[in-house]
Amino acid sequence: MRVGPLREGTFRSALHEPRTAVVIGRLLGAALLTCFVTGLLSHVLQQPPDWLRDHLPSRPVAGYRVTQGLHVISGIAAIPLLGAKLWTVYPKLFEWPPARSVAHALERLGIALLVAAMLLELFTGLLNNVQWYPWPFPFRQTHFWLGWLATGGLLLHVSAKAPLIGAHWRRVRPGSAQRRAFLGTVGAAVGLVTVTTAGQTVRWLRPLTLFAPRRPDVGPQGLPINRTAAQAGATTPPPGWRLTVTGPRPYQLSLAELTAMEQSESELPIACVEGWSAGARWSGVRLRDLLDRAGAPASARVRVTSFEAAGPYAVSEMSASYARDPLTLLALRVNGEVLPPDHGYPARIIAPNRPGVLQTKWVSRLEVI
Numbered sequence: 001m002r003v004g005p006l007r008e009g010t011f012r013s014a015l016h017e018p019r020t021a022v023v024i025g026r027l028l029g030a031a032l033l034t035c036f037v038t039g040l041l042s043h044v045l046q047q048p049p050d051w052l053r054d055h056l057p058s059r060p061v062a063g064y065r066v067t068q069g070l071h072v073i074s075g076i077a078a079i080p081l082l083g084a085k086l087w088t089v090y091p092k093l094f095e096w097p098p099a100r101s102v103a104h105a106l107e108r109l110g111i112a113l114l115v116a117a118m119l120l121e122l123f124t125g126l127l128n129n130v131q132w133y134p135w136p137f138p139f140r141q142t143h144f145w146l147g148w149l150a151t152g153g154l155l156l157h158v159s160a161k162a163p164l165i166g167a168h169w170r171r172v173r174p175g176s177a178q179r180r181a182f183l184g185t186v187g188a189a190v191g192l193v194t195v196t197t198a199g200q201t202v203r204w205l206r207p208l209t210l211f212a213p214r215r216p217d218v219g220p221q222g223l224p225i226n227r228t229a230a231q232a233g234a235t236t237p238p239p240g241w242r243l244t245v246t247g248p249r250p251y252q253l254s255l256a257e258l259t260a261m262e263q264s265e266s267e268l269p270i271a272c273v274e275g276w277s278a279g280a281r282w283s284g285v286r287l288r289d290l291l292d293r294a295g296a297p298a299s300a301r302v303r304v305t306s307f308e309a310a311g312p313y314a315v316s317e318m319s320a321s322y323a324r325d326p327l328t329l330l331a332l333r334v335n336g337e338v339l340p341p342d343h344g345y346p347a348r349i350i351a352p353n354r355p356g357v358l359q360t361k362w363v364s365r366l367e368v369i
């Protein structure tokens with residue numbers, strides 16, 4: 001077969017054929033599906049639709065730590081898999097004639113969109129992991145919609161190719177040594193990027209985090225920081241700082257008064273959307289005690305406001321399931337020490353099963369809604 005404008009025999013490898021594409025495609029599909037489902041979960045926890053926001057569970061305690069860890073691990077693993085998949089099929093880019101029929105042209109257009117969405121999705125995710133946003137569009141919305149586009153495109157692609165996939169699903173004997181070597185190399189690449197990055201969330205892989213942008217134990221009190229107090233303009237609380245709690249019986253408390261209240265301890269992780277997570281021992285006042293004191297109804301939601309100058313995470317809201325959880329604290333201490341400015345001095349929120357972006361630091365105000 002003549003291959004496009006290229007000479008016959010241009011693509012010499014015997015691996016540019018459906019069986020290789022099917023084997024790699026299955027692994028890639030599993031990684032992308034994991035990534036999509038955990039990504040949706042993260043999106044819902046961060047910005048729940050109105051009908052769902054009062055039903056989000058505060059358990060399991062480390063739920064978000066696990067799902068977001070999986071999101072970033074599967075996303076990173078998908079990168080070498082996608083590379084291998086595209087290499088396997090790229091001779092088809094030079095198919096000749098470029099379009100045999102309208103249906104064929106549409107299918108090729110669909111694949112072009114799918115590949116573009118997939119590449120952009122993994123690229124934006126990887127750069128988010130290293131906290132680098134070199135683009136003018138908002139990351140989260142773009143990543144969310146590209147995720148739908150890529151997954152929808154993938155489903156269409158798989159259904160269009162179903163007969164071919166079915167025909168090459170099973171192994172034929174004898175197998176090809178060349179394919180085994182290729183798949184082994186791809187597997188090794190996936191293993192390498194996984195073990196050198198997963199330590200940012202998996203404790204026992206910590207010594208191997210060669211390529212992870214963060215080690216979960218590097219930072220004040222053995223905890224990383226996403227936004228420092230200096231970056232947030234929150235190095236010192238405003239003069240005369242008091243915690244204001246609004247509700248049926250509003251009140252204010254000084255730091256000394258907060259410290260004199262009954263203190264509780266919670267062992268809870270911070271799990272950042274960017275892929276790192278770390279557990280810590282927090283102590284402070286139970287949020288539900290503060291709400292009870294303000295006469296808040298048991299089903300009330302809470303808006304938490306920070307005194308940070310301005311920033312996308314200066315305000316967060318939480319539903320009653322989190323606010324009433326006995327582990328949810330207005331924390332004053334972490335790992336046995338008073339919170340340093342970078343971790344939210346004088347007070348921060350820490351709650352189970354929540355994205356890090358909602359664990360508001362430098363708290364000045366709690367509003368019962």
Ligand SMILES: Nc1nc2c(c(=O)[nH]1)N[C@H]1C(S)=C(S)[C@@H](COP(=O)(O)O)O[C@H]1N2
Pocket residue numbers: 223224225226227232270271272273306308311313314315342343344356357358359360361362
């Ligand atoms: N006020 C405020 N709180 C904040 C943030 C912020 O930018 N401003 N960043 C959040 C993010 S993205 C994370 S992951 C956690 C990190 O907490 P740490 O810096 O104490 O580890 O704080 C959260 N709380």
Ligand SMILES: [Mo]
Pocket residue numbers: 226271272273274356357
């Ligand atoms: Mo974060």
